Amino acid sequence: MNVSQGKVMTLEQAIATYVTDGCHISIGGFTVNRNPMAAVYEIMRQRKKNLHCYAHSNGTGVDELIGGGCISRLEIAYGGNGKAAPTCIRFKSAIQRGEILFEDYSNYHMSLRFHAGAMGVPFINTLSGLGTDILEKWGFSRELRAMDPKLPDKKIEIIDNPFGNWGGATKVVLVPAINPDVTIIHVQKADKHGTCRIEGLNFADIDQAKASKHVIVTCEEIVDSEELREKPEYNQIPFIHVSAVVHVPYGAYPSACFNCYDYDPIYLKQLSTFAKDDKLYKEYLETFVYGVKDHPGLLTLVGKEQLKMISADKRTGYATGLDRR
Amino acid sequence: MNVSQGKVMTLEQAIATYVTDGCHISIGGFTVNRNPMAAVYEIMRQRKKNLHCYAHSNGTGVDELIGGGCISRLEIAYGGNGKAAPTCIRFKSAIQRGEILFEDYSNYHMSLRFHAGAMGVPFINTLSGLGTDILEKWGFSRELRAMDPKLPDKKIEIIDNPFGNWGGATKVVLVPAINPDVTIIHVQKADKHGTCRIEGLNFADIDQAKASKHVIVTCEEIVDSEELREKPEYNQIPFIHVSAVVHVPYGAYPSACFNCYDYDPIYLKQLSTFAKDDKLYKEYLETFVYGVKDHPGLLTLVGKEQLKMISADKRTGYATGLDRR
């Protein structure tokens, strides 16, 4: 039926193949939902270094990658996690200590940059940010940009509207396209060729995937192609964009996966406590990340009781009545 | 729950309210599928004049509106209908006789222009059409454009890529946004507030709707909001964009509506014969359009037998084995 045979592989293999030191990466999800956490932890276990990461509000996953020392350059709109950590803690300390190069955008800027990448155009335009420091302050200098062919020459550009004031705009902000080397997303259902069905909000996953040279899909369930093809309009990412498909139940844990499980408030709260203290965080990594062989290892450590607690209610898609204080 | 009470109305009322002489209009669907034909025929019956129509490949619907003398200005990518009429016949004759002002784009140009309108930006960019007459030949003169505030000053603009050759592009084509006064789409399911679920391909309906000041939704079925809200990710147009909801079974007839009915090859073939001859076409209009009170009137004229023939197969969504010669 298509050329996508042989995409199903282990997570270890997928990360080893497509996530290389220094590569440009983005991950799916938003704050505490559908982060590809199993893949994030595997990247940390494989001690990947110097990743250039593109994030809108990719919360927990990005914070852990920073904590694990995997990221050296970060383009980001929001380093926060909702209530668990209004400002992501390892993100905050890495910036305050000058450990990573970073550059700020808004969520729409980043979404549009992925959209431009997926569309195959060099930039896209918006009115967002005119008059703000987001446009003024560049985290990557002109010199660095000129040296690195994988960075656009400019953070942004403002141009006058060539169509007069058509659309009520006198000028627009142009944000440059992003085309990551690899994007990793976690979805509820995929087939072995990589066609994905995302349930609930898709965040920016679709454009992130389509903008990327390689896409690793981790999924709760690998389903038969015929099942997905009964409702093709609900499959947001066709297989032609996907390089690897990995079956990882609880692959978003400890973030949520709509209709499957909720975020784990206990794990996240604990993590935010650990993250605030370098020594505790190091111990946390040794135990929960490096100390386990793989994601099932982490889940065993967490325990069935805790997983049962966050299991999603069929009606609502989350763990109704979950104690989240 | 929301401010959208009182959107359900008759087709006559919806067209009388939102489609005014000289207004800028777009219709949904593509060639022979999901054209809002009931609304098109009602526009013709109400003898609307001087419409400015934006079309990508809106096939039968646009051709009938031209045939009915409703359109005076047309921005279009494709005036064709597939096998029934490779070039739409009333479109062709109107242009050859100089009866309408027209301007050519590509399908992507038009899709992007609706996308820009929906996004609220003055233009969007692409590499399509560089070096072609689509960019060179303007159907609307600079003078007309300067006089009419509802037209952008320029058909298109080409600019150098401000980001060097980022994204592999040295220059890009900018196409100006479209924000119609009214867009009419026909969908399988809507609720009384206007939230829509489109089954099968959505064509450019979503952006067309979101770009418009007013949206008239005609639908096969008005369903309970609760039913649509069980799977919010499959509702492509939320009610906030919609002005009117009209229940019109067979509202796309004689074009197709996936999962409901196929196009009617007999009607379309007959229509293409009529359309080629002014006298026959006039008789056709008198009988099938002006000669009936409303869409149910047309369906009665067509007859149950013919409708039964095109009724969709549950498995495939079209009339399996339909004689289409």
Add this chain to the structure above:
Amino acid sequence: MDYTLKEMMTIMAAREIRDGDIVFCGTGISMVAAMAAKQINAPDSIIFFETGAIDSKLEEIPMAVADSRVMFGAASNSGLLEAFATMQNPNTGDRIIGILGSAQVDKYGNLNSTCIGDYFQPKIRFSGSGGACDVASFVSRCLIFMQHEKRKFPVKLDYLTSPGYLDGPGARERAGLKPGGPTAVITNLGVMYFDDVTKEMYLASYYPGVTPQDILDNMEFAVDISRAIEAEPPSDRELKILRERVDPHKLIL
């Protein structure tokens, strides 16, 4: 009935929301305010999240705008691209009211949620814009939640994340932004509006037990207090709905 400051702030914000408004919510108190408005004074308002959920049912309070709780029972679930387009859109954008929080606000309602100190070597780093800069750029009305402390109302922001009236009348338009801008700053002491002409913040109301001078003492810049009145405290009905229906488990309040 007794009430907490958080409850007062929530109700003051809720009262700013009108029927027909599409309310852009963040997390925490802004979400509770939007939910309260819908239950109390603006049943036909629509709650909407930057993650792409429109008119969510919110049977439980979400802890983040990506919480699965915003997905359940919504009219539509899409993504960021669609959500921000709804705000930039000429037809829907004008109906949206944004609710934002911030680390700093200046007299023109510009916001800093990025850092304290130098951008490149900050003393304190915050989360950054998220969708705040986008909302502030696009929509016609914005409510801003703040704690009233001197350092949070500085003469000059350390970083301008989200545009208010920039440097005064006409500045938004000169910069190329849509008109509109912040409507009210709602703090633990009172509510400030912006003057139609000068675009400067002024004190509109102070809470029972607070004096205008208390408020001036907690800001680096001075504001006009001549138009200030004492705010109407939450009614019993407002409090009852807030406590029983909006946040019964006291997750936020």
Add this chain to the structure above:
Amino acid sequence: MDYTLKEMMTIMAAREIRDGDIVFCGTGISMVAAMAAKQINAPDSIIFFETGAIDSKLEEIPMAVADSRVMFGAASNSGLLEAFATMQNPNTGDRIIGILGSAQVDKYGNLNSTCIGDYFQPKIRFSGSGGACDVASFVSRCLIFMQHEKRKFPVKLDYLTSPGYLDGPGARERAGLKPGGPTAVITNLGVMYFDDVTKEMYLASYYPGVTPQDILDNMEFAVDISRAIEAEPPSDRELKILRERVDPHKLIL
């Protein structure tokens, strides 16, 4: 086995399609060619429509690219925006081969599907670009179906709808287009390729019973015929699959 010219043309096009190709199809013979390739020589090619359907099952031949028959059993159904983005996309665009028809083609493979005569007052008006200009602008390889008639191979097009090599080597790049361009022109008499250096059309093969001179007689401009060979007619297997599996009801052929 006997075969018709339409069958010959279909098979010549099908043979140009390779495993892994994503095939952009129009209606009519181009769709049949893509379906034939998938059944005969490129089972791992993917048929794809500008309306947004990817890898459609095509149990029946669609009569238009918006026919519900392209929606059934596809891997994904989206819309025009997504379909054209797939072509412009740097990662997927290079894997796409377009199949186009046209009213006129010039020696550089530029196409006219808009009009004959003056654009504003045409003698004959055609449908216009549709997605043809987009495909021709974006993708690395294109097949063009033509009827071999003098007026259809003019020295100068009445209107340039879809870019081929424009006015010769380097012209696409100078105009700002992606490299790539037309690969083959498949007519009722033979198949033309484009010279790697001059980008001009040359005769690659002529059908059994046709001479190169016949072909020259049916074009306004001359093409190099020195490289031409006689084309291999459809094999029995190819014909059998075409007739029995691809178009059993003779809707197109």
